[in-house]
Amino acid sequence: MSQTTLSIRMDADIKKRFDAFCADAGMNATVAVNMFARAVLREQRIPFEITGSDDLFYSVKNQARLKAAIEQLEAGQGTAHDLIEAGRV
Numbered sequence: 001m002s003q004t005t006l007s008i009r010m011d012a013d014i015k016k017r018f019d020a021f022c023a024d025a026g027m028n029a030t031v032a033v034n035m036f037a038r039a040v041l042r043e044q045r046i047p048f049e050i051t052g053s054d055d056l057f058y059s060v061k062n063q064a065r066l067k068a069a070i071e072q073l074e075a076g077q078g079t080a081h082d083l084i085e086a087g088r089v
Contacts, residue, residue, distance in 0.1 A: 006033070 039047040
C-alpha cells in the first residue's frame with residue numbers, strides 16, 4: 001500500500017494538547033488521524049456529533065427567516081403542501 005502525506009494547519013496550543021493526549025494514549029498524532037480517517041470511511045460519517053455553540057434552530061438568522069415566512073403565510077402568500085413521510089415519495 002503506497003502512502004502519501006496530509007498537511008493540515010491547526011492552532012499551536014491545540015496541536016500541543018493533541019500531541020500530549022496521543023502520547024498519553026500510547027500513539028502519535030499520525031496514528032490518531034489515521035484512526036479517524038478509517039472510522040469515517042467505515043461508518044460513512046463523521047464518527048462523533050458536531051454541534052455549534054448554540055442550537056442553530058434558535059440562531060438569529062434562522063429566527064428572522066422563520067418570522068418572515070410566518071408573515072408571508074399570514075398575509076396569504078404561502079402555499080400549502082402535503083407532508084411526505086420519510087422513505088416515501
